[in-house]
C-alpha cells in the first residue's frame with residue numbers, strides 16, 4: 320500500500336497511541352489495576368504499525384504474549400482493550416483473556432498467546448481457510464525470535480509454504496528471549512535466513528524504521544493476496560521495558576537501553592521522516608500527542624468504571640468447560 324501523507328499521519332498517531340497506552344498500562348500495573356502479567360511493547364511500535372498499515376479490516380492477525388500494540392494497530396478500541404487488561408466485563412474478551420489473550424474477533428484479531436509460537440498454527444490455519452473460501456484475505460502471524468526456535472514454527476511455515484497459503488510471517492527480533500540475549504541461545508543471527516529452508520522469500524528490515532517495515536510488508540501482502548504464497552519478514556527491533564514485571568534486566572546495561580531510546584527510537588525516526596517531507600508541523604505533532612493522551616485517560620476511566628464480571632459469567636464463552644462440569 321502506497322505511503323501517502325494521510326496514511327503516514329495515521330501511522331504516526333498509531334505509534335503514539337501504542338507508546339502512551341503501554342506506558343499507562345505499566346503505571347496501572349503499579350497501581351494494582353492490571354491483573355496478571357504484562358509484556359510491554361514500547362520501542363517496537365514501528366513493527367505493528369508498519370505491518371497493520373497494509374492490512375484490510377477483514378485480514379487476520381495472530382499475536383504473541385506482547386500483543387497490545389498489534390491489537391491497537393489493527394484497529395482495536397483503546398477503552399475495551401484497557402478494560403481487558405483490568406479484567407473487567409467490558410474488556411474485548413469480557414475480562415477473561417487479560418493482557419496475554421487480548422483479542423477482538425470483530426476485527427479478525429485472533430488474539431495474543433501465552434504460549435511462545437502458539438499463534439503460528441492458528442494463523443496459518445486462517446490462511447488455509449481463506450484459500451479454501453477463495454476470499455483473498457491475508458493472515459499475518461507475529462512472533463518473537465524465541466518462537467523461531469520452537470517446532471511449531473517449522474511445522475506452521477512448512478504447511479504455509481507447501482500449500483502456498485496467503486500468510487505473512489513477521490518475526491519481531493528484539494534481540495532477547497525472556498532473560499537471555501539471542502546470541503547466547505541461537506546459532507543463526509538472522510531469522511530471515513531461515514526462510515530459505517522453506518523455499519519462501521525472507522527479508523530482514525530495520526524494525527525501528529516504520530517506512531522500511533511498511534514497504535517490505537506491502538510487497539509480502541500483495542504477493543500473498545495474488546496467491547503467490549507466504550513470506551517471512553524479520554524486523555530487527557528492541558524493547559525498552561524488561562521482559563515482564565520483576566525482570567531484573569541483568570542481561571543488558573542501562574546505557575544500552577538509553578542508546579536505543581535516544582538514537583533509534585521509532586517515533587523520533589518517523590517524525591524526522593515526516594518533517595523532511597513537510598507532512599507534519601510542530602503544531603500537528605502537539606495535537607496528535609494531546610489527543611492521544613486524552614484518549615488514554617478516557618480509556619483508563621472507562622476501564623475503572625467497568626464492572627467486574629459476575630461469577631455467573633465464569634463458564635460462559637469457555638469451550639468444553641461447561642460440558643466437563645455437567646459430566
Ligand SMILES: Cc1ncc(C[n+]2csc(CCOP(=O)(O)OP(=O)(O)O)c2C)c(N)n1
Pocket residue numbers: 383384385433434435462463464465466467491493495496497562
Ligand atoms: C512454550 C513456552 N515456553 C516458554 C515460555 C516462557 N516464555 C514466555 S516469553 C518467552 C520468551 C519469548 O521470546 P521471544 O519469542 O523472542 O519474544 P519476546 O518476549 O522477545 O517478545 C518465554 C521463554 C512460554 N510462555 N511458552
